[in-house]
Amino acid sequence: MEIGIGLFGLGTVGSGVVKILQQNANQITQRTGSHLVVRHAVVHNLNKPRTGFTQDFPITDNPEDILSNDDIQIVVEVMGGVDYAYDIIKRALMAKKHVVTANKDLIASRGQELAELANQNGVDLYYEAAVAGGVPILRTLSSSFTADEISRVAGIINGTSNFILTQMAANGLTYAEALKLAQDKGFAESDPTNDVEGFDAAYKLIILSNFSFGVQPVMDDVTVTGIANLTDSDINDAHGFGYAIKLLGVAQRVGDALSIEVAPHLVSFNHPLATVNNENNAVLVNGESVGEVMLYGPGAGEMPTANSVLSDLTNVATNLALNTPGRPFNTFNQDLDLAKPSQRVARRFIVVEVADTPGAMYSVTGMFASAKISFTDLKQTPAKNGFARLVALTHAASDAQLNVIRTTIRNADGINLAAEYKIFS
Numbered sequence: 001m002e003i004g005i006g007l008f009g010l011g012t013v014g015s016g017v018v019k020i021l022q023q024n025a026n027q028i029t030q031r032t033g034s035h036l037v038v039r040h041a042v043v044h045n046l047n048k049p050r051t052g053f054t055q056d057f058p059i060t061d062n063p064e065d066i067l068s069n070d071d072i073q074i075v076v077e078v079m080g081g082v083d084y085a086y087d088i089i090k091r092a093l094m095a096k097k098h099v100v101t102a103n104k105d106l107i108a109s110r111g112q113e114l115a116e117l118a119n120q121n122g123v124d125l126y127y128e129a130a131v132a133g134g135v136p137i138l139r140t141l142s143s144s145f146t147a148d149e150i151s152r153v154a155g156i157i158n159g160t161s162n163f164i165l166t167q168m169a170a171n172g173l174t175y176a177e178a179l180k181l182a183q184d185k186g187f188a189e190s191d192p193t194n195d196v197e198g199f200d201a202a203y204k205l206i207i208l209s210n211f212s213f214g215v216q217p218v219m220d221d222v223t224v225t226g227i228a229n230l231t232d233s234d235i236n237d238a239h240g241f242g243y244a245i246k247l248l249g250v251a252q253r254v255g256d257a258l259s260i261e262v263a264p265h266l267v268s269f270n271h272p273l274a275t276v277n278n279e280n281n282a283v284l285v286n287g288e289s290v291g292e293v294m295l296y297g298p299g300a301g302e303m304p305t306a307n308s309v310l311s312d313l314t315n316v317a318t319n320l321a322l323n324t325p326g327r328p329f330n331t332f333n334q335d336l337d338l339a340k341p342s343q344r345v346a347r348r349f350i351v352v353e354v355a356d357t358p359g360a361m362y363s364v365t366g367m368f369a370s371a372k373i374s375f376t377d378l379k380q381t382p383a384k385n386g387f388a389r390l391v392a393l394t395h396a397a398s399d400a401q402l403n404v405i406r407t408t409i410r411n412a413d414g415i416n417l418a419a420e421y422k423i424f425s
């Protein structure tokens with residue numbers, strides 16, 4: 001059987017998809033029983049040179065060449081962005097075409113609506129590449145964890161920010177140099193703000209929460225802090241205490257509620273997540289039955305991400321061969337409340353800059369004592385520009401306690417809360 005594919009987007013991921021389809025055509029046909037053929041690609045700029053594959057299909061800027069083409073059964077959306085991509089996918093589903101996308105922004109914000117539309121039209125909507133690039137996490141969650149109760153899903157789910165942090169810590173690159181390199185390598189989004197401000201990871205964490213806990217959070221339900229304010233001094237001080245700093249997405253049950261957060265965390269050098277470098281991602285899944293599982297691999301980049309798209313394409317092909325398309329990618333659905341600040345508890349890494357005056361240190365420790373936060377380790381560096389840098393690790397404290405400290409420090413003279421991160425355990 002021959003299955004026609006229409007590609008929206010022929011950039012980093014789209015080019016990788018064409019390369020794998022061409023290079024591994026025989027294997028794909030043997031394993032799916034179908035010959036997958038690109039019939040058309042739609043791009044933004046027709047004059048851009050396209051290299052690395054044989055261009056044996058027309059490239060246009062007219063979406064109708066795909067949407068109105070009866071020889072195309074599967075639409076692959078790898079353009080990015082929300083509104084236009086939504087419109088294209090909606091029209092494709094209504095035309096009873098199966099859809100594969102890598103678009104986490106869209107799936108996290110309007111995925112449920114699109115999944116219902118796919119269901120109504122009896123077609124597949126798959127998006128394995130939307131989370132953790134080449135790491136096959138979504139299909140693993142939907143098939144291998146069907147019977148287990150997940151208590152936490154957590155990990156490094158943005159390749160660009162992990163690449164930047166690795167290059168700053170290991171190779172001494174500046175933040176700007178490392179970001180530029182991540183862009184050149186095709187890891188970053190077209191606007192990298194989402195990568196470094198934590199929103200890309202938050203979109204992925206929303207999708208992971210759909211699959212792990214059956215919930216449908218929106219962006220406002222996720223506490224998001226990116227890496228843009230992280231300093232060399234924070235990284236060096238964390239190292240001094242035996243920790244790497246990693247941007248983590250963490251969704252975990254606390255009692256009957258769910259905490260969903262993206263933020264830089266301190267990760268002990270002894271923890272496997274601390275060894276995940278550059279664009280690599282890793283997702284830890286804690287299940288009541290299985291214990292802890294970690295999936296690790298490239299979280300961004302042309303060929304790894306394209307492989308996840310191919311995984312979706314071959315699943316659609318298999319469904320077509322078996323005459324079983326139209327089953328939702330994720331069938332888990334339940335209600336969970338959002339955790340309150342008092343329920344979100346962790347050890348902390350706190351950096352306070354304090355005026356170098358007699359008694360100042362005493363007043364800082366007094367503020368933390370009043371919030372019932374106690375230190376496990378404390379380091380003071382000599383004063384610079386009249387301010388000393390006080391770096392502390394704490395016993396477990398809740399977000400509610402930290403809110404008290406934030407307010408107290410904001411209202412005090414000669415003291416500044418320079419950094420505050422959770423310690424992952």
Ligand SMILES: NC(=O)C1=CN([C@@H]2O[C@H](COP(=O)(O)OP(=O)(O)OC[C@H]3O[C@@H](n4cnc5c(N)ncnc54)[C@H](OP(=O)(O)O)[C@@H]3O)[C@@H](O)[C@H]2O)C=CC1
Nearest residue numbers: 009010011012013043044045078079080102103300301305
């Ligand atoms: N890069 C990565 O590592 C990963 C990316 N993703 C996701 O995959 C998707 C694509 O990413 P990526 O390949 O990196 O992006 P690129 O910017 O490299 O490619 C985007 C492609 O879409 C085309 N395009 C953009 N807007 C339009 C439009 N309005 N009409 C027609 N074509 C359009 C562009 O055309 P033209 O070539 O003419 O400019 C280009 O070919 C995004 O959703 C991204 O989040 C997911 C996981 C990893």
Ligand SMILES: N[C@@H](CC=O)C(=O)O
Nearest residue numbers: 158159160188189300
């Ligand atoms: N920009 C993303 C690409 C993959 O989703 C990242 O850096 O992780």
